[in-house]
Amino acid sequence: MSLTVVGSIAFDSVRSPFGERKRMLGGAAVHFSLAASFFGDVHVVGPVGDDFGEEQLAVLEGRGVNTDDIERVKGGKTFFWRAHYDFDLNTAHTDETQLNVFGDFEPKLSEASRQADNLFLANIQPDLQRQVRAQCEGARFAALDSMNMWIDTARDSLVAAIGEVDCVILNDAEIRQLTAEPNLARAARAVMEMGPRAVVAKQGEYGAALFTESGFFALPGYPLEDVRDPTGAGDSFAGGFLGYLDSEGGELDDPTLRRAMGYGTVLASFNVEQFGTERVATLSRAEIDDRFEALRSMTQIESLPA
Amino acid sequence: MSLTVVGSIAFDSVRSPFGERKRMLGGAAVHFSLAASFFGDVHVVGPVGDDFGEEQLAVLEGRGVNTDDIERVKGGKTFFWRAHYDFDLNTAHTDETQLNVFGDFEPKLSEASRQADNLFLANIQPDLQRQVRAQCEGARFAALDSMNMWIDTARDSLVAAIGEVDCVILNDAEIRQLTAEPNLARAARAVMEMGPRAVVAKQGEYGAALFTESGFFALPGYPLEDVRDPTGAGDSFAGGFLGYLDSEGGELDDPTLRRAMGYGTVLASFNVEQFGTERVATLSRAEIDDRFEALRSMTQIESLPA
Numbered sequence: 358m359s360l361t362v363v364g365s366i367a368f369d370s371v372r373s374p375f376g377e378r379k380r381m382l383g384g385a386a387v388h389f390s391l392a393a394s395f396f397g398d399v400h401v402v403g404p405v406g407d408d409f410g411e412e413q414l415a416v417l418e419g420r421g422v423n424t425d426d427i428e429r430v431k432g433g434k435t436f437f438w439r440a441h442y443d444f445d446l447n448t449a450h451t452d453e454t455q456l457n458v459f460g461d462f463e464p465k466l467s468e469a470s471r472q473a474d475n476l477f478l479a480n481i482q483p484d485l486q487r488q489v490r491a492q493c494e495g496a497r498f499a500a501l502d503s504m505n506m507w508i509d510t511a512r513d514s515l516v517a518a519i520g521e522v523d524c525v526i527l528n529d530a531e532i533r534q535l536t537a538e539p540n541l542a543r544a545a546r547a548v549m550e551m552g553p554r555a556v557v558a559k560q561g562e563y564g565a566a567l568f569t570e571s572g573f574f575a576l577p578g579y580p581l582e583d584v585r586d587p588t589g590a591g592d593s594f595a596g597g598f599l600g601y602l603d604s605e606g607g608e609l610d611d612p613t614l615r616r617a618m619g620y621g622t623v624l625a626s627f628n629v630e631q632f633g634t635e636r637v638a639t640l641s642r643a644e645i646d647d648r649f650e651a652l653r654s655m656t657q658i659e660s661l662p663a
Numbered sequence: 664m665s666l667t668v669v670g671s672i673a674f675d676s677v678r679s680p681f682g683e684r685k686r687m688l689g690g691a692a693v694h695f696s697l698a699a700s701f702f703g704d705v706h707v708v709g710p711v712g713d714d715f716g717e718e719q720l721a722v723l724e725g726r727g728v729n730t731d732d733i734e735r736v737k738g739g740k741t742f743f744w745r746a747h748y749d750f751d752l753n754t755a756h757t758d759e760t761q762l763n764v765f766g767d768f769e770p771k772l773s774e775a776s777r778q779a780d781n782l783f784l785a786n787i788q789p790d791l792q793r794q795v796r797a798q799c800e801g802a803r804f805a806a807l808d809s810m811n812m813w814i815d816t817a818r819d820s821l822v823a824a825i826g827e828v829d830c831v832i833l834n835d836a837e838i839r840q841l842t843a844e845p846n847l848a849r850a851a852r853a854v855m856e857m858g859p860r861a862v863v864a865k866q867g868e869y870g871a872a873l874f875t876e877s878g879f880f881a882l883p884g885y886p887l888e889d890v891r892d893p894t895g896a897g898d899s900f901a902g903g904f905l906g907y908l909d910s911e912g913g914e915l916d917d918p919t920l921r922r923a924m925g926y927g928t929v930l931a932s933f934n935v936e937q938f939g940t941e942r943v944a945t946l947s948r949a950e951i952d953d954r955f956e957a958l959r960s961m962t963q964i965e966s967l968p969a
Contacts, residue, residue, distance in 0.1 A: 444845040539750040542886045563869035573961050575883030580848045612965045653964045655879050658925050659918045
């Protein structure tokens with residue numbers, strides 16, 4: 358099986374109460390691919406500028422990510438984001454955004470990326486998501502992320518894109534905003550009525566909830582005493598979620614989706630322990646599986662004694 | 664076994680986007696006792712005025728709650744609270760508070776209430792909580808709730824009260840405020856260092872988390888498409904939690920505390936489906952157990968296929 362992700366590749370400068378980093382490797386497609394790389398074959402599609410070097414490529418290739426579809430734009434500069442967090446790590450305060458080559462991004466997929474069994478459309482303009490979706494028509498499972506800006510400025514395109522995927526992975530506030538429905542259970546149902554068979558509501562430190570036709574499932578965030586940089590947690594979640602699904606040959610039924618939620622939660626939790634990609638770049642599959650089992654045991658209620 | 668609760672008995676006037684009620688029966692001790700009444704013998708201690716009538720008593724006694732220690736203050740008026748909710752049902756907007764007889768409350772416990780096996784100190788002035796705790800010295804498990812006002816104005820008393828109970832049940836923001844620690848896992852550990860062996864962090868619609876020496880457990884809120892009035896959800900949670908523990912003769916170990924978290928979550932979910940006590944007053948134990956099993960199944964990850 359294989360998994361393609363299309364989205365941003367970035368340099369991030371981040372300051373939190375626990376430290377600061379300048380021009381780290383970042384971006385949705387990067388965090389996603391590194392997280393997904395523990396489960397199988399990942400192809401990353403996105404644009405970079407002349408400032409993107411071997412050091413950055415090596416992080417992705419060190420995890421076995423296929424970088425053939427990283428497009429190098431001559432004379433261009435890589436997407437740059439600068440932000441800080443206060444003690445409430447749930448809120449990123451953006452100080453500077455330079456779209457650079459990402460502003461003119463037109464995804465170009467190689468045959469190998471188009472043939473992927475599974476597809477993740479990270480947060481990009483929804484018409485571009487639709488173009489990519491159309492090129493990967495053989496994908497058995499496609500999911501997308503988005504953001505409040507597209508709900509505000511390109512809602513019709515976003516709704517059309519949602520109608521063409523199997524799953525949306527959004528923050529709970531975005532699900533409410535998209536549907537103008539304050540009740541999350543109703544809002545998730547309204548999103549499913551647009552087409553997808555699964556809706557994942559990301560809830561920051563509170564975890565994530567999964568809505569499907571047959572039911573509801575939720576996991577808390579993995580409890581951590583040291584969170585240094587939440588940047589990329591949502592994309593790492595999506596990477597663990599789609600990565601696990603890509604590694605599953607069988608039917609993507611509810612028990613499988615629940616386990617994928619567990620792997621998403623685990624990858625997000627490792628991501629936030631250090632700045633940028635630092636923690637995930639040194640992670641092992643054994644550490645992931647150990648934390649998955651720990652998370653499972655933290656959420657189980659035993660049956661009542663007979 | 665038996666369970667005593669000390670706290671407010673009130674008339675609540677509440678408006679939400681889903682309706683309005685004037686002068687409903689309310690108050691922390693009322694919501695707690697009704698929820699706990701499905702599990703065993705509950706004694707409620709709190710003050711009311713001349714305006715508290717047979718109709719209100721009948722709601723409590725209809726559920727078998729022992730009301731002998733409801734103190735009728737001659738010439739006084741019952742605590743009154745008026746508030747409204749907007750579409751964000753997580754935030755109550757208080758429009759009016761009349762403490763009335765609750766302002767001069769000095770808890771008086773009968774012998775039967777003092778002999779309780781388990782004790783809940785609902786949100787009252789922490790020195791009063793300590794007085795009650797001292798009178799119920801035989802209680803095998805005591806828990807308390809509090810609020811931001813006492814953290815601001817009576818922190819030392821509150822910390823002393825916390826040192827004398829087995830469990831605190833607070834909103835997660837209160838746990839952070841009390842300990843001046845933004846990370847919830849660290850904040851909960853700091854509360855345990857004050858004495859209690861269990862800390863429950865209530866997280867509104869996101870559910871609740873349990874911290875003990877041996878670990879972490881969390882449950883999502885039960886997903887509801889119709890939430891009409893969240894007033895009393897936290898006290899109903901505590902009532903289901905302590906009520907279940909009171910019904911358990913054995914050791915209050917982690918598996919038992921986890922099941923108690925489940926019953927707390929279930930009682931809170933019924934509470935918010937209708938205004939005030941309306942839903943819980945008509946509830947049955949069978950409905951509670953059915954929803955408990957539904958909640959359990961919504962949070963289980965199956966083991967990985969062999």
